[in-house]
Amino acid sequence: MKVAKFGGSSLADANQIRKVCDIILSDKDRRLIVVSAPGKRNKEDTKVTDLLIALADKYYKEGKADAELQAVIDRFDDIVKGLELSSDVTQMVADDLKKRLECSNGDKDKFMDTMKAAGEDNNAKVVAAYLISKGINAEYVNPKDAGLLLSEEYGNARVLPESYENLKLLRERNKIMIFPGFFGYSKKGDVVTFPRGGSDITGAILAAAVKADVYENFTDVDSVFAANPNIIDNPKPISTFTYREMRELSYSGFSVLHEETLEPVYRMEIPVCIKNTNNPSAPGTTIAPTRKLDNGPVIGIASGTGFCSIYISKYMMNREIGFGRKVLSILEDEGLSYEHIPSGIDNMSIIIEQKQLDKVKEERVVKRIKDELKVDDIKIEYDRALVMIVGEGMMSTVGIAARACSALAKANVNIEMINQGSSEVSMMFGIKAEDNVKAVKALYDEFFN
Amino acid sequence: MKVAKFGGSSLADANQIRKVCDIILSDKDRRLIVVSAPGKRNKEDTKVTDLLIALADKYYKEGKADAELQAVIDRFDDIVKGLELSSDVTQMVADDLKKRLECSNGDKDKFMDTMKAAGEDNNAKVVAAYLISKGINAEYVNPKDAGLLLSEEYGNARVLPESYENLKLLRERNKIMIFPGFFGYSKKGDVVTFPRGGSDITGAILAAAVKADVYENFTDVDSVFAANPNIIDNPKPISTFTYREMRELSYSGFSVLHEETLEPVYRMEIPVCIKNTNNPSAPGTTIAPTRKLDNGPVIGIASGTGFCSIYISKYMMNREIGFGRKVLSILEDEGLSYEHIPSGIDNMSIIIEQKQLDKVKEERVVKRIKDELKVDDIKIEYDRALVMIVGEGMMSTVGIAARACSALAKANVNIEMINQGSSEVSMMFGIKAEDNVKAVKALYDEFFN
DSSP, X not given: OEEEEEOGGGGSSHHHHHHHHHHHHTOTTEEEEEEOOOOOSSTTOOOHXXXXXXXXXXXXXXXXXXXXXXXHHHHHHHHHHHTTOOHHHHHHHHHHHHHHHGGGGSOHHHHHHHHHTHHHHHHHHHHHHHHHHTTOOEEEOOHHXXXXXXXXXTTSOOBOXXXXXXXXXXXXXXXXXXXXXXXXXXXTSOEEEOSSSHHHHHHHHHHHHTTOSEEEEEESOSOEESSOTTTSSSOOEESEEEHHHHHHGGGSSOOXXXXXXXXXXXXXXXXXXXXXXXXXXXXXXXXXXXXXXXXXXXXEEEEEEEEEEEEEEOTTGGGSTTHHHHHHHHHHHTTOOEEEBOBOSSEEEEEEEGGGOOHHHHHHHHHHHHHHHOOSEEEEEEEEEEEEEEOGGGGGOTTHHHHHHHHHHHTTOOOXXXXXXXXXXXXXXXXXXXXXXXXXXXXXXXXXX | OEEEEEOGGGGSSHHHHHHHHHHHHTOTTEEEEEEOOOXXXXXXXXXXXXXXXXXXXXXXXXXXXXXXXXXXXHHHHHHHHXXXXXXXXXXXXXXXXXXXXXXXXXXXXXXXXXXXXXXXXXXXXHHHHHHHHTTOOEEEOOHHHHTOBBOSOTTSOOBOTHHHHXXXXXXXOOSXXXXXXXXXXXXXXXXXXXXXXXXXXXXXXXXXXXXXXXXXXXXXXXXXXXXXXXXXXXXXXXXXXXXXXXXXXXXXXXXXXXXXXXXXXXXTTOOEEEEETTSTTSXXXXXXXXXXXXXXXXXXXXXXXXXXXXXXXXXXXXXXXXXXXXXXXXXXXXXXXXXXXXXXXXXXXXEEEGGGOOHHHXXXXXXXXXXXXXXXXXXXXXXXXXXXXXOGGGGGOTTHHHHHHHHXXXXXXXXXXXXXXXXXXXXXXXXXXXXXXXXXXXXXXXXXO
């Protein structure tokens, strides 16, 4: 059994929905389908979810938003007509929206979640109606009936553990199931939505619950690439990489999935396949628990800018028990998350995303570290880039660091920080942000050309 | 004004003391002299301090230890005779020891400190008596009179801040002052000793207090070397290195000073010169706040074995605020100090000295990290070596990492961990302990041959 999730751009109009249904029908194992709300049809278009937010906002304030309501109905009507379905389907959508608007006299967060969820919910019904109209044994599945129970955190819900037992039963249904993404229900029976990446989360939960053979995630790219296509022309596509490699590549800036969303399938060791709705015959990219190491030691190069390094030095730092813990406690108090802590004997550099620091917070953090830890020196170096080379094969290959460092030296890139833990699945170089493009090119040439 | 400290082997017998006095007199700036207790005259010999401990232990238990007392008196008498001093000097030592033994009916720690300090104290008096017998304007300085006040932590005292104001006045005395190392006095007036390296600490405190031009530390080596002489034949001597470089080289296993002891001179930016009593014309090694970078980018290679790496992995670790702090809190609770924390996105390796972990503690730490932090994986990798290349010049030189990694690759050493903070004064490689010698040789060849 395969769980397939289709994103908003894959379901933006009738034509796209036809493509999606062809994809569904082309593989009899694709039985549990997660759909997003209709996305943008072109660059200037508005996503249905954004139309719904505008509708809900205005209606909550003014008790009336006829034009905004009509805009949503028109988007669905357009799809219904394009799919040559009965106008009853549009009427069903309109009735559903009106019913949801009736909740506007309660809690705003609850109302917003009810409204936002309408895009996925109605789209699932439309897709199911279309498949049924073609004589396919398909059905819309209501997340409430299926038992997708979430914590009562509007807009930021987490799945409750009992959901998995409930959803497991979907495995037994002998139909193609169309399941709306992005939301579930609280124990009280109210609609609650996931944070961003919501439909991906629904798909991952379903795939884990039914122990799917694969979780297919259809987007609008053919595959994940070995390097950022904005830096490297036509970078090599990655056919398979491991969860660990995917995580280490997360600075890449060309990520197609929120990795948080994959935790349920990661735990169940279910492979994820990223495929292109508009080119479904392309093999896509598979993320698996393990892979054959037949592709060279390095599978990808990721880089990100916008980092800074907080450099701290103190004589005899390495003999002061509790020093590192105290530094990290101060960062935690200030809500700062860090990436790496490369260190010398008497100094440490804490690498963080610099957007986390404004002038006030920076001054407070520096003052606290100075005063509470009596350091000899502290300074913040801005505009650093982190460049990572990633690959499970690096562990078993002597000389990777030599090749990487030599390539960077030849490109005249000064390596300010280096970090490699004993997993040996990645190696990090901290450099000046201005050297980022040069560094990625040099490393790509070394390991891929 | 120079402060010169002479260690136990430099003062082991009359001949050595004559050499020391020649050294003192050969430079009129050497005016404040710190002496240790007489050390070993040969490999089988016993240090006076150890004789004193044996005497004190037995006397405390049995109220009598004639043979042990005589052994100490004999050592001093030997020196006194060798220096052709009056037998009154030996009598003074014997009287002093007997007076100290009278304190045996009190607190044991206090008694032990009083007894241990007798080695340095009487040796300072003997050296002063010898200089005076030669017609030199010299004097023994009593730390109590000079105002060297310490915390009341027997065997582990710290200097009290007011000592610096008191000791500053020594600058004004127009004599060669012989100051016993290793001990001072509590505010109550009792003898208290420093932890190990005690005479070095006394010297550093005096040098800082009188703002010495240099703190000379006379031992029995000509200089500090660029690599461990047990691994590299005739390694290059280091003529000058910085405090930071000295600290980064502290894994070297051929350290001649306890670095903790240098904190007072480090703070005052006073250079330290390590010299050989038996070869005083050799230039020695100077440790200074800064140095000319005229010696190549790498000044030394240090390595140490006996480390292990605690490897922890958890999906989405880098997004879990507080994760690192919690790991370090557990280590702190368990009294473990760590060296470095190289990391990937979802994993961290904590490098610690493995002698800190016994089986029971290991199991407890692993269990706590598993249970409290819900990690995916934790394992301990034993018998790792840390190899450091160190040099202030590395910062301004592109390509050091490439040269180091290439040298290690050529020697077929697999680099498991790499760590370099933005100070760029050192680069650490974590490798298997069995590769340690191979790695040091390869790096020495690369940077020094």
